[in-house]
Amino acid sequence: MANKFVDLATLKFILNDVLDLNSLLELDRFSDHDSESIDMFLSSVFDFSAKELYPCFREMDENPAHFKDGIIEVHPQVKTIMEQSGELGLISSFISAEHGGLQLPLLVHTAAGFIQECANNHAVGYAGLTQGAAELILEFGAQELKDTYTPKMLEGKWGGTMCLTEPDAGSSLSDLTTSAKPNGDGSYAIKGQKIFISGGDHPYASNFVHLLLARIEGAPSGTKGISLFVVPKFRPDGKGDYESNDVITGGDYQKLGQKGYCTTHLVFGENDNCQGWVVGAENMGLKYMFKMMNGARIAVGRGGASIATAAYLASLEYAQERPQGRRVSDHGKKNANEKPTLIINHPDVRRMLLLQKCVSEGSLYLVALASKYYDLSIAHSDEAEREKYHLLLELLTPIVKTYPAEMGSESVSNGLQVLGGYGFCSEFVLQQYYRDIRIFSIYEGTTGIQSMDLLGRKVTMANGQALQHLSGEVMQTISKALDISELKSYADKLALNLQTTQKVLGHLSGFAQNGEYERYLADANMFMEFFSKIVMAWLWLDMAVVAKHALIKGDKTYSEEFYEAKIHAMKFYFKYELTKTLSLSKILMDEDSLTIVDEKEVFVVK
Amino acid sequence: MKILVCISKVPDTTSKIAFTDNNTKFSEDGVTYIMNPTDEWYALVRGVELKEAHGGSVTVVCVGDSSNDQIIRKSLAIGADDAVRIDAQPDDSYFVAAQIANYAKEQGFDVIITGKETINYNGSVVGGMLAELLDLPYVALVTKMDIAGNEATIEREIEGGKEILSVPTPFVISANKGLAEQRIPNMRGIMAARKKPLNVIPADAGISANTSVVSYSAPPARTACKYVDADNVDELIRLLHEEAKAI
Ligand SMILES: Cc1cc2nc3c(=O)[nH]c(=O)nc-3n(C[C@H](O)[C@H](O)[C@H](O)COP(=O)(O)OP(=O)(O)OC[C@H]3O[C@@H](n4cnc5c(N)ncnc54)[C@H](O)[C@@H]3O)c2cc1C
Numbered sequence: 001m002a003n004k005f006v007d008l009a010t011l012k013f014i015l016n017d018v019l020d021l022n023s024l025l026e027l028d029r030f031s032d033h034d035s036e037s038i039d040m041f042l043s044s045v046f047d048f049s050a051k052e053l054y055p056c057f058r059e060m061d062e063n064p065a066h067f068k069d070g071i072i073e074v075h076p077q078v079k080t081i082m083e084q085s086g087e088l089g090l091i092s093s094f095i096s097a098e099h100g101g102l103q104l105p106l107l108v109h110t111a112a113g114f115i116q117e118c119a120n121n122h123a124v125g126y127a128g129l130t131q132g133a134a135e136l137i138l139e140f141g142a143q144e145l146k147d148t149y150t151p152k153m154l155e156g157k158w159g160g161t162m163c164l165t166e167p168d169a170g171s172s173l174s175d176l177t178t179s180a181k182p183n184g185d186g187s188y189a190i191k192g193q194k195i196f197i198s199g200g201d202h203p204y205a206s207n208f209v210h211l212l213l214a215r216i217e218g219a220p221s222g223t224k225g226i227s228l229f230v231v232p233k234f235r236p237d238g239k240g241d242y243e244s245n246d247v248i249t250g251g252d253y254q255k256l257g258q259k260g261y262c263t264t265h266l267v268f269g270e271n272d273n274c275q276g277w278v279v280g281a282e283n284m285g286l287k288y289m290f291k292m293m294n295g296a297r298i299a300v301g302r303g304g305a306s307i308a309t310a311a312y313l314a315s316l317e318y319a320q321e322r323p324q325g326r327r328v329s330d331h332g333k334k335n336a337n338e339k340p341t342l343i344i345n346h347p348d349v350r351r352m353l354l355l356q357k358c359v360s361e362g363s364l365y366l367v368a369l370a371s372k373y374y375d376l377s378i379a380h381s382d383e384a385e386r387e388k389y390h391l392l393l394e395l396l397t398p399i400v401k402t403y404p405a406e407m408g409s410e411s412v413s414n415g416l417q418v419l420g421g422y423g424f425c426s427e428f429v430l431q432q433y434y435r436d437i438r439i440f441s442i443y444e445g446t447t448g449i450q451s452m453d454l455l456g457r458k459v460t461m462a463n464g465q466a467l468q469h470l471s472g473e474v475m476q477t478i479s480k481a482l483d484i485s486e487l488k489s490y491a492d493k494l495a496l497n498l499q500t501t502q503k504v505l506g507h508l509s510g511f512a513q514n515g516e517y518e519r520y521l522a523d524a525n526m527f528m529e530f531f532s533k534i535v536m537a538w539l540w541l542d543m544a545v546v547a548k549h550a551l552i553k554g555d556k557t558y559s560e561e562f563y564e565a566k567i568h569a570m571k572f573y574f575k576y577e578l579t580k581t582l583s584l585s586k587i588l589m590d591e592d593s594l595t596i597v598d599e600k601e602v603f604v605v606k
Numbered sequence: 607m608k609i610l611v612c613i614s615k616v617p618d619t620t621s622k623i624a625f626t627d628n629n630t631k632f633s634e635d636g637v638t639y640i641m642n643p644t645d646e647w648y649a650l651v652r653g654v655e656l657k658e659a660h661g662g663s664v665t666v667v668c669v670g671d672s673s674n675d676q677i678i679r680k681s682l683a684i685g686a687d688d689a690v691r692i693d694a695q696p697d698d699s700y701f702v703a704a705q706i707a708n709y710a711k712e713q714g715f716d717v718i719i720t721g722k723e724t725i726n727y728n729g730s731v732v733g734g735m736l737a738e739l740l741d742l743p744y745v746a747l748v749t750k751m752d753i754a755g756n757e758a759t760i761e762r763e764i765e766g767g768k769e770i771l772s773v774p775t776p777f778v779i780s781a782n783k784g785l786a787e788q789r790i791p792n793m794r795g796i797m798a799a800r801k802k803p804l805n806v807i808p809a810d811a812g813i814s815a816n817t818s819v820v821s822y823s824a825p826p827a828r829t830a831c832k833y834v835d836a837d838n839v840d841e842l843i844r845l846l847h848e849e850a851k852a853i
Contacts, residue, residue: 004620009636037796040680043640047790089793102793321831559622559636 004317005054005310006118007361008046009558012039013566014365015111017557018546019372024105029379032097038108041089045112048088049119052080057120060260061432065202067252072201072262078126079204085127086156090116091134099138099146100154105379106295110302110371114364117306121436122260126159126199128299132292133160133211137230140280140288145230149209159205162292163194163212163231163266171449173286174222178214178268180229180276190214190231190276191269193250196443200264201233201249207242208233210266211292212276213285220283228285229276231268246274257435294393296444297401298370304404304440305363308411311433312356315415318422319344319353343418351576352414358540358573359411361566363404365539370400391466392473395458396535398450403532405440406447412437451524454531459505470535471498477542484548486567490541490574497534497578500585504530507589522595523588530584537578544570607662607753607775609653610715611686612706612736613645614668614696615677616726629821641677644721646684647788648781653719654685655786656753663687665715669696669705675804682799683791689802694809699727701815703735708810711740716775717758722747722782733780743777749784 015021022035056077065074085091094109095101116124134153137145152158169176178192192214194200201208210231219225234242250265268274280288323340343349373396376389416423416430423430441447459467474494481491504527511520547563549555555563617623617632618640624633641650653664664686668674671693678689692709696702710718718740723730730746737744749768750761753775760771760779791799834842846852 008638032797034800036676036679037793037800039676040683040791040796040799041793043680044790044792044796047788051788051790084790087792088790093793102797104793323832556635562636 004313006046006049006115007309007313008042008115009562010361011042011111011114011364013546013558013562014361014368014543015107017550018365018543019107019368021105021107024107024372024375024379027375027379027381029103030105030375033104033108038104041104041108042111042115044088045090045115048084048090049116052077052084053116053120053123056260057122058429058432060120060122061257061436064254064259065252065262066254067249067264070249071203072249072252072264074202074204074262075123075260076204078123078202081123082126082130082156082159082204084156085130086154091127091131091156092154093131095131095135095138095154100151105375106298106371107368107375110298110367113299113302114306114309114367117303118310120260121303121307121310122258124303125258125261126202126205127156129162129199129296130156130158130160130205130209132295132299133162133209135295136211136228136288136292137209137279139291140228141230142277145277145279148236149230149232152207153209157205158207158209159199159202160209160211161197161200162289162296163197163200163210164289165196166193167195171446173213173226176213176215176226178212180214180216180227180278182216183275187275187277188214188216188229189269189272190229190274191272194266194268196253197264197266198261198443200262200266202262206234208247210247210268211279211289212268213289214276216278216282223286225283226285227282228279228288230279231274231276235275246271256438257432258439293444294397297397297450298367298374300440300444301363301367301370301400301402301404304408304437305360305367307433307437307440308356308360308363308404308408311412311415311430311437312353312360314429314433315356315418316344316353318419318428319349322419324420349418352418354569354572355576356411356415357565357569358536358577359404359407361543361569362536362539362573363408365543366396366403366536367400369539370396388469391462392469394461395454395466395470398445398454398458399528399532399535401444402441402447402450402528403536405437406529407532408437408440409434447528448525451528452521455508455524455527456521459531474498474538477538477545480545481541484545487541487544487548490544490570493574493578494534494537494541497537497581500581501531501534504585504588518596519593522593526584526587530581530588533577533581533584537574540570540573607656607660607717608713608715609656609662609664610710610713610718611645611650611653611664611666611681612668612718612720612732613650613666613677613681614642614702614721614724615639615670615674616642616724619725623824625822625824629823630819632822639673639677641680642721642724644723644725644781644783646681646721648783648785649719649721650681650684650686651786651789652751652781653717654789656717656751657685657687660753662716665690665713667692667706667709669694669702669809671695672806678804679796679799680791682802682804683795684789685795687802689804691804691806692809693806697815698817699729699731700735700817701813703732704739704813705809706732707736707739708813709807710736714776717753718742718776718778720778720780722780730780733778737778740778743773744779745771745773745777746780747782748779749782751779751785 060075089102092101093104094106097103130153134150166176180188212229212231213226215225233247235245237243248267250267253263322343324343326334326338327341373389373393380386412433416434422428478491481487544567547566551563617637621637626633657664666681666686666689669692692705720733745760747762752759756775758773
């Protein structure tokens with residue numbers, strides 16, 4: 001197993017040099033922090049990850065969380081991880097100071113989560129969901145709910161979950177049936193089942209605070225009648241103690257990957273004795289939950305970027321040590337008497353590693369950028385700027401959720417290939433990353449749902465303003481790149497792709513204007529792929545501009561090879577990835593409609 | 607109880623080591639620095655634990671320029687109360703020990719702790735020199751230390767066993783693995799460290815290094831890893847004999 005699980009230099013380059021973290025720290029909201037203390041915080045997170053998370057990463061896969069005798073057993077290290085996540089400030093890191101948090105930028109929280117998930121993507125969700133659940137209560141809940149539940153959650157003593165999915169309500173939450181009936185004392189009687197609940201139960205939290213979506217009796221059907229509730233596993237008994245709240249763990253799910261991160265089936269109110277307390281106003285639940293889900297979507301992107309990174313580093317280490325075969329000489333012959341070369345010297349292996357580098361580092365920049373947009377959307381002093389960053393974040397969110405997961409999978413698959421037969425063997429870690437990353441395209445809204453969100457809602461949002469802002473940002477990078485002769489041709493290619501985007505959208509919007517909405521959205525997934533590739537080309541060009549400026553200035557923060565490698569990766573990305581937008585644009589503008597249901601039977605199995 | 611902990615910065619273990627100026631200087635390009643691990647994990651943490659148990663204060667001292675401020679702040683985040691940086695290049699071990707002694711002599715520290723060695727130069731001599739210059743007892747490579755009143759009970763590992771010593775305060779020790787366990791600073795501690803005093807004092811100009819570097823050289827580069835089939839022991843022996851020349 002590779003013992004280097006994270007590339008801190010690239011993380012710091014993105015944070016400080018590309019995204020200028022210092023400019024965020026100048027905002028009032030973050031003025032309690034400076035770059036030195038953040039650097040120290042991240043090095044604490046690294047030490048914690050190396051000491052507590054990384055050593056049990058493979059064990060968590062080999063000894064999956066499982067249901068036994070009514071409880072879920074998880075790796076015992078989850079205890080230390082929960083405690084230390086509270087103690088180090090990982091759960092409270094970006095929560096406001098008025099609520100007992102550290103009020104760090106989300107950008108820093110994302111960087112911290114990235115380091116941890118590179119070390120162990122099974123473990124981080126336990127504290128991560130707890131933080132998300134606490135944040136929801138703090139933002140929308142009544143004071144009593146905040147006082148009763150959040151302090152222990154921020155300390156890592158109690159766990160938090162998000163309970164949305166039901167057997168018949170997965171992608172379509174409007175169909176959920178869990179019910180809530182007023183008890184007359186401010187509480188509601190909750191009844192229903194929730195499935196696939198991550199971190200829903202384990203022995204290392206003394207209580208669980210479930211943030212649950214349910215429909216209050218008599219509420220309208222569809223999304224308009226959904227409310228958000230706090231439903232604890234143990235509720236206050238009014239005498240200073242806690243009593244059981246009729247939340248039963250019905251079982252768990254054994255999975256392809258992330259086996260150490262338990263996925264539970266929870267039954268609420270089986271004995272008609274489950275109480276919940278509404279968060280905020282009735283029937284506003286989905287709106288509130290989206291707040292958590294938007295954060296969770298950035299976290300899912302971060303997870304994809306982390307696994308892709310850890311896998312890249314493991315493949316790279318292997319390729320630097322494994323001798324096999326000989327290089328093809330200039331006369332096209334191989335000299336069998338020559339010593340075998342290291343596989344990193346074969347062009348095809350380099351191609352796979354470069355793809356891994358492009359996807360993992362590009363994804364990290366993408367999630368970090370989205371986090372910075374979030375910070376600016378809440379903390380910028382100018383309201384118009386806040387709105388601009390809000391729109392940019394909205395537009396990027398489905399891409400942030402999807403690209404690191406989808407391309408991360410492809411990247412890890414290439415990484416496994418780098419190891420040849422050993423990649424397929426349990427002894428090496430690549431197969432674990434390959435399995436672990438697969439879920440990231442599914443939970444928090446599948447790729448299909450994210451793609452429809454992107455094309456159906458986000459590109460047209462605020463009369464297309466979100467898209468205009470994004471084009472503005474891309475144009476800024478293009479104009480910087482045009483000033484550097486080595487980067488000029490790449491700037492031109494990116495500009496051409498922006499024009500193609502306009503053409504594709506013009507073509508597709510014709511369907512929407514004719515009322516053919518299903519046709520408009522039928523290839524949303526292809527559009528996601530097409531558009532993500534362009535967004536990522538922008539980010540790579542941006543990194544190359546920063547690297548080039550550093551080289552010109554003679555900046556010694558990183559070595560010359562480090563900066564040159566960023567520029568090389570950008571060139572690789574443009575040659576091997578961005579060019580694919582051409583065929584994708586052809587698919588998107590093809591006249592044939594082949595996936596929409598019509599009279600013709602296409603799945604004929606004889 | 608007044609405790610002094612001596613700390614220094616070292617390149618982190620993943621840094622690429624290169625030399626400049628005709629191999630007489632270590633290249634700082636792209637290098638990140640950390641607090642020397644034995645200073646941090648054992649010396650400093652044990653100092654903080656003693657303060658927590660007995661009251662008093664922990665001061666850290668570092669000889670170096672402002673590029674050391676990051677590790678000094680980390681020591682404050684871990685629990686030191688204040689810090690002193692003696693503003694000079696730490697040219698050699700004698701220079702460092704003499705500068706610290708010069709600062710410490712009037713301060714009345716009960717316990718002075720150094721790390722057992724730095725991970726870059728591995729000299730292991732500052733503690734001993736410091737004790738000599740201050741005319742204090744010195745125990746090296748300490749794995750356990752408890753204090754009751756003015757007496758410390760100290761353990762150190764010796765060949766095949768351990769030695770238990772008793773030493774009156776004030777004294778100097780160098781800390782070895784086992785003396786304490788790494789403490790990872792939390793964000794509240796890090797934020798609090800921003801408000802703790804870091805006093806920069808001038809070096810004593812009368813002290814100078816008594817050695818100078820002629821040149822550095824790196825060990826030979828690591829060669830590729832060879833995989834030998836588990837059943838092919840003969841090949842393994844051949845390679846160990848002919849190529850690695852290990853047997
Ligand atoms: C390991 C794991 C952990 C999870 N953790 C949680 C959790 O903590 N809390 C929670 O509430 N849920 C959780 N989930 C549930 C997860 O969010 C859902 O599985 C996911 O949203 C998809 O829902 P579904 O499984 O019902 O699939 P379905 O909704 O049945 O989807 C099946 C397929 O149909 C497609 N599809 C569905 N509707 C449409 C449409 N309208 N248009 C186009 N395509 C469509 C989907 O893209 C997908 O490919 C978890 C799931 C897993 C596997």
